[in-house]
Amino acid sequence: MKRPAPRTATTRHVTQINRTAILDVLREHGPLSRRDIQQRTGLGSATIERLCSALMEEGAVEAAGQVRQSVGRPSTLLRFASSARAIMAVDVTEYTARGRLVDLGGSTLYEESHTFALEGQDAGAARIDGLLGLVDRLASPETGVTAPIVAVGITVPGIVHEGVVTKAVELDWQEVPLADIVSARSGLPILVENDANATAYGEWHSGALANAHSAVALVLGARLGAGIINEARLHRGHRSAAGEIGFLLTSSASFSRYFTEQGDVDSTLAAQVLPFAAREGLHGKRIGPAFRAMMARCRAGDSEAEQARDEFFDSIALALVATSVVLSPQVIVLAGAFAQYSEESAEQLTRRLVGRIPWVPRIAVSDLGFDAAITGVSALTIEHARSATYLA
Structure with missing residues (x-):
């Protein structure tokens, strides 16, 4: 040849x-x-x-x-001239979209949130409409930001590959070409990133994972996900599906069923905590809010909640065993719904890992909290925008 x-x-x-x-x-x-x-x-x-x-x-x-x-x-x-240009960052969750304008030095210039109008609507389409409306407002002179916006970064809770949201159950999106949709509306380059990846990058860039060569952000939201820093770089894997640890299998019994919208670990965690959400009048299948409801009952001395908590952290620890043995991260940071109970969660998980795996990573508390994902996608978009500036 x-x-x-x-x-x-x-x-x-x-x-x-x-x-x-x-x-x-x-x-x-x-x-x-x-x-x-x-x-x-x-x-x-x-x-x-x-x-x-x-x-x-x-x-x-x-x-x-x-x-x-x-x-x-x-x-x-x-x-x-970091202040001469700006980027737009948007963090999309089940009910809201939070937008931020940031200069190329990382300073926040403006921020605004939008609550999706979902009642009586096609929820998936309503979220896209709400997102586009927010993008329009952030790009308008009403923000008072005079620096031209050169790129848009969006973080979503789902699998994202090359600008397409292939699956985001919480958003009712499947195979949605989000980058193309937002680019057609804004005329700007678009970066779309998974929220766990964005969280990991945010904590690595300016939070609890700073200076870590290999690290994991464990994000508890509607489901369980992980963002991976490997060799000081964000690791996305084939088709950008790395870190979907909610789809790990829990036992050989898992081979008797199939998992499509929710993985085996996610299903197990949901079964353990959702009853406590129902008692608080919370509806839906979101693990994060149910976890907080369960932990609140534990603090009140509810023995049933304490048993569920132990089973819940057993399930999380099993997923972390697989993650730690395969990736051997220096540190794992707990993010998302773990935030309110992060110290207790870190102690619960560390205790379960010690003596069971060759090297127990340090389990840390998030420095950025609910700012982690939008901080991460801001930093990623700034890098994207700088490349465009460099190569102009």
């Missing part, structure tokens, strides 16, 4: 690489003079001058004062 001819870099490719080098060094070490940039990147002075001038015209780089480095005229300092 004839091998394909090797590809060679064009002038455009070289320019893109050089732009990236300049913007990266300014973002990480700026403000810097042109001479400093030359020393750190190894690029020629003419290239530095040409590309810095172009980046300033585009608004990607801005002046940041002057410094005298030697005899002669003072040098202008340059910095990455």
Whole structure:
């Protein structure tokens, strides 16, 4: 078989690489003079001058004062213009969509929430309509944000692959091309991410998983999911389905049935906690609120709830055994509905893992709480937007 001819870099490719080098060094070490940039990147002075001038015209780089480095005229300092552009981040849950405008430095500029109008409506379609309405409002001048929005990031509770929500039971979405739908409405690049992945990235970027080389965010919401950081990168797996630990099997009896909308672990957890939700007047099959109802009864001394709690954490621990043995994470952070009872949950799970697996990861409490997913998708979208800026 004839091998394909090797590809060679064009002038455009070289320019893109050089732009990236300049913007990266300014973002990480700026403000810097042109001479400093030359020393750190190894690029020629003419290239530095040409590309810095172009980046300033585009608004990607801005002046940041002057410094005298030697005899002669003072040098202008340059910095990455993080406030010159913004991204939009939206966290979609069963009942609400929460939107945030963030500059490229990660500072929040504006935030707004929308409650879906579901009564008497096709719930899946109503959520899409509500999401699009929120996107419209966030993109409007009414927010007071003048920086142009360059990308949109959306996090959802479901399996997402290449912008398509392949399955989100809580949202009544299946094979929904969400990125295409929102892009058609906004005209912007769209990043769609699973909420557990976004939570893991948020905690890794600026929370309890910071500096961890290998970590897991265990998210208890309507179902149980996990976001995975492996080798300091977000791990999505084949068809972006990594971390769906609610579909782990609990015993050989699991082979006598099939699991479609809800996995075996999720079904087991739901059966253990939903009776306590019903007693509090909570309806539906959401595990997170039912877990909180059960734990509240435990604190009140309800012995039946205490037995259910023990069975519940047994089931969670079995899922963590599989996760820990396969991935060997340094740390597991508890997120979502665990938040209110995170210290107790960490103690319950650690006690069950010790002596049962070769290496017990540290089980930590979330630093970001319910901000984790939107923080994570913001950071991911900023990276996406920076790439677009670098390669313009």
